[in-house]
Amino acid sequence: xxNYDVIVIGAGPGGYVAAIRCxxxxxxxxCVEGRDTLGGTCLxxxxxxxxALLHASHQLHEAEHNFATMGLKGKTPSVDWKQMLAYKDSVxxxxxxxxxxxxxxxxxxxxxxxxxxxxxGQVKVGDEVHTAANIIIATGSEPATLPGIDVDxxxxxxxxxxxxxxxxxxxMVVIGAGxxxxxxxxxxKRLGTDVTVVEYLDVITPGMDGxxxxxxxxxxxxxxxxxxxxxxxxxxxxxxxxxxxTYQLRKDDSQHSIDAEVVLVxxxxxxxxxxLGLQDLGVEFTQRGQIKTNAHWQTNVAGIYAIGDVIEGPxxxxxxxxxxxxxxxxxxxxxxxxxxxxxxxxxxxxxEVASVGATxxxxxxxxxxxxxxxxxxxxxxxxxxxxxxxxxxxxxxxKDTDRILGCHVIGPAAGDLIHEVCVAMExxxxxxxxxxxxxxxxxxxxxxxxxxxxxxxxxxHA
Ligand code: NAI
Numbered sequence: 001x002x003n004y005d006v007i008v009i010g011a012g013p014g015g016y017v018a019a020i021r022c023x024x025x026x027x028x029x030x031c032v033e034g035r036d037t038l039g040g041t042c043l044x045x046x047x048x049x050x051x052a053l054l055h056a057s058h059q060l061h062e063a064e065h066n067f068a069t070m071g072l073k074g075k076t077p078s079v080d081w082k083q084m085l086a087y088k089d090s091v092x093x094x095x096x097x098x099x100x101x102x103x104x105x106x107x108x109x110x111x112x113x114x115x116x117x118x119x120x121g122q123v124k125v126g127d128e129v130h131t132a133a134n135i136i137i138a139t140g141s142e143p144a145t146l147p148g149i150d151v152d153x154x155x156x157x158x159x160x161x162x163x164x165x166x167x168x169x170x171x172m173v174v175i176g177a178g179x180x181x182x183x184x185x186x187x188x189k190r191l192g193t194d195v196t197v198v199e200y201l202d203v204i205t206p207g208m209d210g211x212x213x214x215x216x217x218x219x220x221x222x223x224x225x226x227x228x229x230x231x232x233x234x235x236x237x238x239x240x241x242x243x244x245x246t247y248q249l250r251k252d253d254s255q256h257s258i259d260a261e262v263v264l265v266x267x268x269x270x271x272x273x274x275x276l277g278l279q280d281l282g283v284e285f286t287q288r289g290q291i292k293t294n295a296h297w298q299t300n301v302a303g304i305y306a307i308g309d310v311i312e313g314p315x316x317x318x319x320x321x322x323x324x325x326x327x328x329x330x331x332x333x334x335x336x337x338x339x340x341x342x343x344x345x346x347x348x349x350x351x352e353v354a355s356v357g358a359t360x361x362x363x364x365x366x367x368x369x370x371x372x373x374x375x376x377x378x379x380x381x382x383x384x385x386x387x388x389x390x391x392x393x394x395x396x397x398x399k400d401t402d403r404i405l406g407c408h409v410i411g412p413a414a415g416d417l418i419h420e421v422c423v424a425m426e427x428x429x430x431x432x433x434x435x436x437x438x439x440x441x442x443x444x445x446x447x448x449x450x451x452x453x454x455x456x457x458x459x460x461h462a
Pocket of ligand 1: 047146175176177178179180181183198199200201204205206231232233234265266267268269314315316345346347348
């Protein structure tokens with residue numbers, strides 16, 4: 001008899017959610033985690049701490065730029081960096097302790113330490129071997145740095161070090177205009193750092209809707225971020241208290257360099273499954289180092305499942321959570337399901353950027369007949385009242401059936417607004433369904449309805 005029905009390896013959003021769902025479904029469950037706290041990258045050194053710093057730095061921005069306009073006069077706050085980091089740490093602690101509580105409540109055992117899988121059905125932690133009928137690997141990802149760059153997490157940092165800098169740097173080069181680079185670049189820009197983003201492609205946030213990319217970059221430039229586009233970073237050299245980043249411009253192969261106190265390497269993440277012993281077990285991998293799984297998150301080895309960043313698909317906490325719940329349901333004999341066509345993506349800058357479903361570029365490439373309903377937040381009274389009129393909602397619907405195919409939002413609370421379209425898409429709704437739904441006034445969400453109206457007879461406030 002195995003000790004457990006399920007052992008989950010990794011307590012990030014994929015792993016801890018899988019463990020809780022397994023326990024809720026009546027399976028005897030343990031979760032192995034080697035960090036001192038639960039929550040994985042997301043809670044400890046990713047999504048949650050970066051949101052704390054984004055929130056704090058945005059408050060400063062409001063005080064500096066908008067308070068006087070609203071008649072709020074007085075001394076503008078100055079930054080106590082130590083205290084800001086302490087606030088961030090308290091947010092992390094509250095969340096990681098919350099998961100500990102949920103584990104206790106649901107009777108999930110936390111096995112502390114780093115796991116390996118000596119054989120199917122066995123999980124070794126330290127000197128102890130635990131047995132389980134099913135194993136879920138949820139070991140996540142790690143930053144993918146570049147060759148020629150020596151990350152010390154002090155002045156040449158990944159997102160992990162960028163959340164713990166000893167002081168606010170005077171200058172920062174961000175390598176990569178993806179989600180991490182732009183979120184953390186925004187934080188430091190607002191705190192007074194001179195930030196330059198160096199990006200290989202000619203557009204920021206690859207994969208996003210083209211119109212959103214352009215508007216987003218324009219807004220970030222207006223906020224003071226500098227961009228060097230079409231530039232392949234080749235190396236970072238450290239000398240006398242500064243870092244020199246060398247890059248080659250793709251258009252003419254010319255060589256350039258730029259100095260900065262701190263360099264943030266944000267060039268993507270790679271799946272992490274080191275030390276588990278998967279090669280010896282014969283677990284199959286994709287060419288990109290992801291664990292191969294079938295439609296039920298099963299690897300090619302019976303009884304071993306994998307979910308989240310360590311398998312294929314977008315590296316997003318909520319995608320991992322969905323897979324965690326679904327894999328638990330499959331193990332419990334139910335029908336776990338993830339709709340990969342409706343996974344939202346959000347960038348938590350100010351304004352926020354959010355998207356779900358197809359981009360206009362994808363629809364064009366597929367040769368699909370579609371219509372666009374667009375609405376500017378300038379026509380939204382609530383947005384104007386809070387200095388957030390810049391930005392828009394763009395809804396894409398099938399030209400013949402009116403079925404919603406995608407939505408792209410740049411503007412206030414975009415990361416929350418997008419979910420009404422996610423729900424609509426789950427139900428196969430048309431743009432007209434959204435347009436006929438009463439939206440409270442005055443809310444930002446009226447902009448979503450207006451975009452839906454624009455897919456039909458026209459928006460009212462445009
Ligand atoms: P990313 O893949 O989003 O962006 C990396 C960027 O670096 C790309 O634009 C790429 O063209 C550029 N790049 C690569 N090599 C380069 C070079 N040599 N020189 C110049 N530019 C170069 O990766 P990022 O931002 O590091 O994020 C990693 C993962 O974490 C992503 O999958 C992201 O979705 C996830 N994440 C999600 C968040 C969210 O949902 N809000 C927040 C943070 C991370």
